[in-house]
Amino acid sequence: MLGLSWAQLGSFVALCLVLAATPGANLTVVLGCARQGGQRAAVAATVGLTLGKVFWAAGSVLGLATLLATSRVAYDTLRLAGAAYLIWLGVQSLRSARRRSDVQLPEGAAPELSAYGGFRRGLIGDLLNPKVGIFYTTVFPQFIGPDDAVVPAAAALLVAHAAVLMTWYPGTSYVLTRVGRRLARPGLSAVLDRLMGSVLIGLGIRLAVVPL
Numbered sequence: 001m002l003g004l005s006w007a008q009l010g011s012f013v014a015l016c017l018v019l020a021a022t023p024g025a026n027l028t029v030v031l032g033c034a035r036q037g038g039q040r041a042a043v044a045a046t047v048g049l050t051l052g053k054v055f056w057a058a059g060s061v062l063g064l065a066t067l068l069a070t071s072r073v074a075y076d077t078l079r080l081a082g083a084a085y086l087i088w089l090g091v092q093s094l095r096s097a098r099r100r101s102d103v104q105l106p107e108g109a110a111p112e113l114s115a116y117g118g119f120r121r122g123l124i125g126d127l128l129n130p131k132v133g134i135f136y137t138t139v140f141p142q143f144i145g146p147d148d149a150v151v152p153a154a155a156a157l158l159v160a161h162a163a164v165l166m167t168w169y170p171g172t173s174y175v176l177t178r179v180g181r182r183l184a185r186p187g188l189s190a191v192l193d194r195l196m197g198s199v200l201i202g203l204g205i206r207l208a209v210v211p212l
Contacts, residue, residue, distance in 0.1 A: 004148060004156050012143045012157055016164040019135075025086055025203050027169065029125045032093055032196045034173035037113030042173035044115040045122035049169075050162045052126025056136040057158045061150060075130055079207060082128035086204030089121065093197030 020027075026049055034042035096112060113121075126132055144153045 004143070004153050008143050008145065009156065009160060013160050013164060015139075016161050017168070020164055020168040025125060025129060025207075027172065028196065028199050028203060029089065029121055030169045030173050031176060032089065032200065033113055033118040033121055034177050035193060035196060036093075036096060037115065037118050039170070039174055039177065040115045041113045041118030042177075043170045044118035046166055046169040048119040048122025048124075049126040050165050052123050052129075052132065053136070053161055053165070054158060055127060056132050057140065057154055059133070060136040060140050061154050078128060078130045078133065082125070082130060083204045083208035085124060085128050086207065087201050089125075090197040090200030090204060093193050093200060096193045096197075
């Protein structure tokens with residue numbers, strides 16, 4: 001058949017929802033962007049990581065991502081680069097916490113992170129995430145049947161994945177930042193930045209020392 005069946009598409013969307021809801025690097029990066037740049041930065045970060053998925057999906061269809069699954073050197077290189085990037089983001093968040101502790105930002109002050117900065121963080125973080133490459137190399141093709149046209153089927157799956165990401169991450173960041181504003185107390189912003197930075201550094205270290 002030319003397109004995907006509803007069963008194929010539904011199963012893939014359910015899997016994407018589970019993966020999106022599972023705490024990990026993507027969600028942490030988006031929430032960190034929301035903390036430093038507001039909802040616009042969070043949405044931009046989601047657009048960036050979604051664009052990263054386009055790269056990985058194209059690589060899967062073209063066979064480029066197979067290299068990641070078969071070459072240990074290529075995988076380890078990407079893994080360590082991704083770990084270093086997550087640790088760098090964590091350090092930036094800790095530095096932001098120090099600034100918040102030292103200086104009380106006035107109400108309505110300009111955000112620390114622009115929308116473009118959020119987009120860049122989301123895109124780079126996704127491109128340097130080897131687990132995304134493995135997903136699109138091993139799991140993604142399983143939802144394309146032998147009688148399906150590969151490119152249209154892959155495009156349909158990618159659109160479905162993008163819809164899940166663009167709904168879940170901005171929605172989650174919006175709810176959590178709204179709750180954060182209501183519970184705001186002096187020094188809480190610095191505490192949240194320290195927590196976010198520690199989580200990012202922890203994820204980076206875990207990615208560096210615990211390969212798939």
